[in-house]
């Protein structure tokens with residue numbers, strides 16, 4: 001069935017000028033853009049978004065990094081969206097991401113890994129709702 005996932009183009013990829021190329025890869029990968037915005041997270045907002053990782057050793061650095069510059073947030077639609085998007089972006093650690101994946105092409109480290117992708121349908125819904133109201137999705 002057609003379903004949705006949520007993504008962020010992270011501050012490293014935005015500041016390195018990869019926003020257009022990444023959106024192009026996403027669209028060519030068969031995803032339809034349902035919602036899109038260019039915003040800067042505060043530390044508080046980034047901390048809330050990543051609250052599930054609060055007890056992890058990398059949480060503080062992750063929050064600092066995600067609030068270090070603007071990001072692009074989007075809701076994407078495709079059959080099998082969550083799983084297919086994770087295939088398109090590759091492994092969390094870009095050193096382990098398959099050739100041709102977005103993280104393989106545009107990311108430098110496990111923290112500055114170019115993009116976020118939801119890990120389940122349930123989290124895709126929660127994460128999309130975190131950023132977008134009903135009036136902002138089409």
Ligand code: CMP
Nearest residue numbers: 053058062092110111112113115116117
């Ligand atoms: P993301 O898919 O956005 O979800 C959580 C993020 O935490 C992940 O991408 C990485 O950017 C980051 N992350 C995961 N593991 C580590 C780690 N070991 N060190 C630093 N950052 C990490």
